[in-house]
Amino acid sequence: MDAQIEPFISLQNVKKIYGSGTNQHLAVSDVTLDINAGELISIVGPSGCGKSTVLMILAGLISHEDGQVLIGNTDNPFDANRDIGMVFQQDLLLKWRTVIDNILLPAELLGLPVKESRERALDLINLVGLDGYEDKYPKQLSGGQRQRVSIARSLIHDPKLILMDEPFGALDALTREKMNLELLRIWEKSQKTILFVTHGISEAVLLGSRVAVLTAGPARMAANIPIELPYPRTLEMKTHEEFGKYCREIYDLLGMA
Amino acid sequence: MSQASTNPGISQEGSDVPTAPPPQNFVKKYSGPIAVQIACIALWQLISTTGGLPSYILPSPIETLATLADGSNDWFNNTMVTTVEIFGGFILAVIVGVAIALFFSWSTRLFTLFMPLLVALNMVPKVALGPIIIVWFSYGIFTNTLIAFAICFFPIVITTARGLREIEPELLYLSRTLKASKWQIFTKIQFPGSLPYLFSGMKVSAVLAVAGAIVGEFIGSERGLGYLMLQVQINLDTATMFMAVLMITLVGVILYGAVAFLEFILVKRGGQA
Ligand SMILES: Nc1ncnc2c1ncn2[C@@H]1O[C@H](COP(=O)(O)OP(=O)(O)OP(=O)(O)O)[C@@H](O)[C@H]1O
Numbered sequence A: 001m002d003a004q005i006e007p008f009i010s011l012q013n014v015k016k017i018y019g020s021g022t023n024q025h026l027a028v029s030d031v032t033l034d035i036n037a038g039e040l041i042s043i044v045g046p047s048g049c050g051k052s053t054v055l056m057i058l059a060g061l062i063s064h065e066d067g068q069v070l071i072g073n074t075d076n077p078f079d080a081n082r083d084i085g086m087v088f089q090q091d092l093l094l095k096w097r098t099v100i101d102n103i104l105l106p107a108e109l110l111g112l113p114v115k116e117s118r119e120r121a122l123d124l125i126n127l128v129g130l131d132g133y134e135d136k137y138p139k140q141l142s143g144g145q146r147q148r149v150s151i152a153r154s155l156i157h158d159p160k161l162i163l164m165d166e167p168f169g170a171l172d173a174l175t176r177e178k179m180n181l182e183l184l185r186i187w188e189k190s191q192k193t194i195l196f197v198t199h200g201i202s203e204a205v206l207l208g209s210r211v212a213v214l215t216a217g218p219a220r221m222a223a224n225i226p227i228e229l230p231y232p233r234t235l236e237m238k239t240h241e242e243f244g245k246y247c248r249e250i251y252d253l254l255g256m257a
Numbered sequence B: 001m002s003q004a005s006t007n008p009g010i011s012q013e014g015s016d017v018p019t020a021p022p023p024q025n026f027v028k029k030y031s032g033p034i035a036v037q038i039a040c041i042a043l044w045q046l047i048s049t050t051g052g053l054p055s056y057i058l059p060s061p062i063e064t065l066a067t068l069a070d071g072s073n074d075w076f077n078n079t080m081v082t083t084v085e086i087f088g089g090f091i092l093a094v095i096v097g098v099a100i101a102l103f104f105s106w107s108t109r110l111f112t113l114f115m116p117l118l119v120a121l122n123m124v125p126k127v128a129l130g131p132i133i134i135v136w137f138s139y140g141i142f143t144n145t146l147i148a149f150a151i152c153f154f155p156i157v158i159t160t161a162r163g164l165r166e167i168e169p170e171l172l173y174l175s176r177t178l179k180a181s182k183w184q185i186f187t188k189i190q191f192p193g194s195l196p197y198l199f200s201g202m203k204v205s206a207v208l209a210v211a212g213a214i215v216g217e218f219i220g221s222e223r224g225l226g227y228l229m230l231q232v233q234i235n236l237d238t239a240t241m242f243m244a245v246l247m248i249t250l251v252g253v254i255l256y257g258a259v260a261f262l263e264f265i266l267v268k269r270g271g272q273a
């Protein structure tokens, strides 16, 4: 990493304790991580280690105890009120809204101009490969298609930061790989900073310019591994020797080798 | 952006979309059930005419329908009274029930404080309250409306209150990152999401409202189809009683149908299961 670049996100010794009094639970003990604007960072770690907690802190949804969380730099000022897009494992689509109206939900909540938002929504429908599906209802879509809609929804208000919490965790293996390629393509086109939480080590390596490895809870940064595979990445890269080496390194760090 | 369709990774998935089922042939779909019902009526006619049963035990369908011509039954007014009681009690229950459910949804505190009370009150056999309500309000259309209300109010509050609370926490997080107001969350997410629950409560209540109004008329009244049944019972005019039951059923079916129609317009047509 170039030390000169002012990071877009800077997490310094972040710590999080849930509960109070005798019922305290240390969920995150010490996370330090810098992320540049436009980077796609994968975060892996065992279940319950505090990955979602880190995302929630970044989203400003929960407080943290110690340390510092800074988002935004001089080139990319960050407005906490509208610069966050979120994608979860469940698509969270509203059953009574069509694809386009689901995508428009954040724009409505923010009170963005209707006409421009609709045009943007149609562009995003095209971007996520759902042309012609704008008036379908969620129940008419497959799981992968629904997750595409929720990715489009996370982009509608043009946020600078996208937080993804195991977005493809509920998909079958084939659809998941397809969605990985999709996400890479969407990321390259949209130039967003993306934090991608996953349990899948090869998914983390395939997507991330870096992989942040958290160890079993309370979350502690075990490593921050730059993945020096060129973009655009392909599924074929998974068979490369280098790819395997990265995966093995992460398995080692997680004590699973 | 036009690249999307040329990317082999995505264009394929379009093909596995579940397509809408072909519109069911109306005749094919309903002719069976209708035939079964007509057969039942035919069987009723057959048994009542050839089974050797006296007509005060089992009047035939034709005898039953014939009672409609008997002016002393005053079908129109009696049916109107019962209809007003049923619809009045039901609509009142929807208004009050939804209002109270909304009140609960505004605060978890209120919900946890009052929900157990409502669940307990729901266990009270409302029909048993009839005589008490009559003592309080004397008998009449208003009292029977109240009895119908009392019996169909609870399913509506309880299901609607549940529905308003059924919101995925992640959806709330998402809304909160966009600084959505409580009102926005309510109107855009919570309330539309609770409609299927409200309608399931309303369907249960539509059936109960009919029972409530009739019980009210049985306990004390001077008009209505329930009252008419008690009057003709004295003369063992079973055919008129049968006809009264049919009329009550008809009113119930109309109410239920109206609810189901509204549900179709507001919920089912809009993609909700
Ligand atoms: N609201 C809460 N109150 C108390 N403890 C919590 C709360 N949320 C999470 N925790 C605890 O904090 C720890 C970290 O939780 P978190 O959800 O961040 O893990 P995770 O890494 O996202 O797990 P997974 O991979 O299974 O999603 C867990 O031990 C969890 O039980």
Ligand SMILES: [Mg+2]
Pocket: A051, A052, A053, A165
């Ligand atoms: Mg998690």
